[in-house]
Amino acid sequence: MYWKNAFVHTLREVPSEAETISHKLMLRAGMIQKLSAGIYNYLPLGLRVIRKIEAIIRDEMEKCNATELLMPMVIPAELWQESGRWDYYGPELLRLTDRKNNPFLLGPTHEEVIVDVVRKSVRSYRDLPLCLFQIQTKFRDEVRPRYGLMRGREFIMKDAYSFHADQESLEEMYWAMYKAYAAIFGRCGLEFRAVEADSGTIGGSVTHEFHVLADSGEDTIAFCDSCDYAANVEKAAARQPLPAALPADASMPQEVATPGRTSIEDVASFLAVNPRDTVKMLIYEVDSEYYVAVCVRGDLVVNEVKLRTVLDAKAVTIPSDEIVRDKLKLAVGSMGPRNFPAGTVREVIADLSVRAMGKSVCGANRDGYHLTNVYPVRDLTFKRFEDVAVVVEGDPCPRCDGGRLKMRKGIEVGQVFKLGEKYSKPMSLTFLNDQDSPSLMTMGCYGIGVGRTAAAAVEQHHDDDGIIWPAAIAPYSVALLCLDTGSEEVYRLSKSIHDALEKNGIDVLLDDRTERPGVKFKDADLIGCPFRITVGLRGVKEGVVEFKRRHEKSLEKISKDSCAETILKIIGRQS
RNA sequence: CGGGGUGUAGCGCAGGCCGGUAGCGCACUUGGUUUGGGACCAAGGUGUCGUAGGUUCGAAUCCUAUCACCCCGACCA
Structure with a gap:
């Protein structure tokens, strides 16, 4: 071509x-x-x-x-x-x-x-x-x-x-x-x-x-x-941890004031605990029909796809704070699973991670207050535990012993x-x-x-100069650059290489434009054919053409007389 | 659908606040000089300023509406 x-x-x-x-x-x-x-x-x-x-x-x-x-x-x-x-x-x-x-x-x-x-x-x-x-x-x-x-x-x-x-x-x-x-x-x-x-x-x-x-x-x-x-x-x-055991010396939940702290991050730092030791509670609207409350360990994220599957629902969305506060009468930013006033939501679903938690912090269901010394195994009354959290790097593999997720x-x-x-x-x-x-x-x-x-x-195969097509799907296998279209000898040689490659079933794109060499090199790199053959006056005088792979820096000089055969051999070997 | 932004030459953009001959770079055409990694000089062509309406002597510029496109989010075999 x-x-x-x-x-x-x-x-x-x-x-x-x-x-x-x-x-x-x-x-x-x-x-x-x-x-x-x-x-x-x-x-x-x-x-x-x-x-x-x-x-x-x-x-x-x-x-x-x-x-x-x-x-x-x-x-x-x-x-x-x-x-x-x-x-x-x-x-x-x-x-x-x-x-x-x-x-x-x-x-x-x-x-x-x-x-x-x-x-x-x-x-x-x-x-x-x-x-x-x-x-x-x-x-x-x-x-x-x-x-x-x-x-x-x-x-x-x-x-x-x-x-x-x-x-x-x-x-x-x-x-x-x-x-x-x-x-x-x-x-x-x-x-x-x-x-x-x-x-x-x-x-x-x-x-x-x-x-x-x-x-x-x-x-x-x-x-x-x-x-x-x-x-x-x-x-x-992820492989789910076993439910935590209740320590013998576990003290009872205690309500503490957490003025203005409504996010896990703020509450955790205010109470000087790790977010891992807090329980996060979110309200979801399900299929625009009803609401559920979902608990996960504070540092985890609810997986809405899993939640949808668990609820056999088409859509789950987080309603606005106004709806949660005014319609559901819940304390936005201070919701928690202990003594949760569940009247306005259909059910409470807790992620399996919550069951494995020890001494925790959760919302007190009262604006500006949270509970400390909550032990989910002891203090949380709801029954439904499901896997509804997004896995994180390093979680244990659900299939094998000792494997970690990446x-x-x-x-x-x-x-x-x-x-x-x-x-x-x-x-x-x-x-x-x-x-x-x-x-x-x-x-x-x-x-x-x-x-x-x-x-x-x-996305997977490119560099700063352009595309680097895998050989099997490149638009052409070879970009053949004729640098000096004005030279009868260079042009004729380019054409003969082109014809020889085509005859042997190699896709080749002959750049026969009267452009400067730089333009042709740039375009060849951009288009990303896996192989490049350069035919120029300089090389022809020495009796060679150049062969280069798109993904490599180095050049090979090939005798101009046998270049078609040599190149066929190289390309045949690779593709 | 929510939030933000942009529509001016084929492409990338300036101009807009402060209304008065529509610009720049690249690309393109012609001539010359160049010639191995996006050359240089000279000359040239290129636009319903997204669309419709309004204000005005006069609108790319101000106002209103509308359409298209882009980004973030929500959404997605």
Whole structure:
């Protein structure tokens, strides 16, 4: 490919909208271009990266006996009404009507459609198991799209759906997909981690997310430093300590004045105790219907995802101080679980950490007062203990002895789900089993954010000069710089190298512009092809061209006459 | 959706308080000099100042409304 034909337009300055590295670099490298908030044009260079990722995905999907199809992006509302998601899904779902005023939606995911596809065709257990996938543009009207391809409204996703006669078959496919995902991200040259996760609104029970490790990630993952336990922090559990024993000399709770101290930090320092020895109590509003009180050890944070799961709720939010004070008649800043006036809340839930506490401080349920000498095992009367706290670095691993949890930031690029009968039931996806009786299919679904994978690769592989693409997903393997387009000899040599590489199946981008060398070097670094070949007057006079790897400083000089073969050998060895 | 901010040339920005010929850098075009890490000189083109209304002799500037975009938060297979 010749640069002049490749539609590569790099930017020297960063458009002001970009914040994250991948967003900035992909814009500057001329890979993407914004059309609207969270909606991007994929320019030729960016599209090549997308296509390479897609090719790897297709290859691995086919190894799992998954077959590709393509479903429409515009979906009749009817199907979603059938599954119940038409009402359940919030404003993230873009709804539209056609000229006859019939309701449609832009697909944010395709469970309903695939179920419809399969139920129209599959009747017998003999057709199962079955796995179908597509690579399609999705639309989710995100509240706040940001970070370029990382969190767009329109985005390309690979989604696969599997159908099974029984749980064992689903299990088998689930782990086959799990392995395929590991292979895909490995082949893309990414450092990633598969983690246990919360299954969220899509439903189902067991799920793993695949995260590319990068400091800029939006998710936090916790993993054990000695075994292979890893989980999204939303889900991560720690080994819970045993309930504390009550010391024989334990004295009775005592009310102390703590004027104006309403935060854990203030109360702890005022009473000269560690925040670990205080009990924090928070009020949550659940599904806009009722309230609960939640206690955690003072230094911990309530995990709202866990809380939601524990309450089987859709949403939990912290109400304003005014509501807590005026409507619930509670002492904001001085709430505590001992003698808690629970009349206005449905129940009190305590984190397991509280049970393990010894002598503690908690609110006295009276403005400006706290209690000291509280022993939760003795003084707290409520019964419900749950794991509702966010784990912290150093917590003991829930799986193994002696392991400690560590934290990293991750970018979620893929997820595998066991859906079970969540869609097959409301949509009557049945088959005849070998007993000749109708039975519900059980399903799995498996997604990969293709654009997000590209962005994650940039987050993980770049330097001050630009992108450093992993070889397998680079837009071109080789940036071939012809420094002196005015010289017949240099130009001819450049072209012959270009042709020889292309003939051997190597992607090569020949910079044939009449630009100064500095510009070409800068652009080559920015675009980030793994290999660079420089053909210039200076080298040609000595009979050499230069070969450089994007991630290394050093250059190799290669005889110009045998350079195509030499380079083929080097690249063949590496990729 | 709550809080904050920005819309002026393709990109990055100044101008705005204090109304009076719309500017700078990069990019682009032409000519020349340069030529191995984003060159230099000269000349040139480029705008409904986000949109609509209002105040005024006169609005990028003041007022009102509105739209878009960005950041923080909430939200998110």
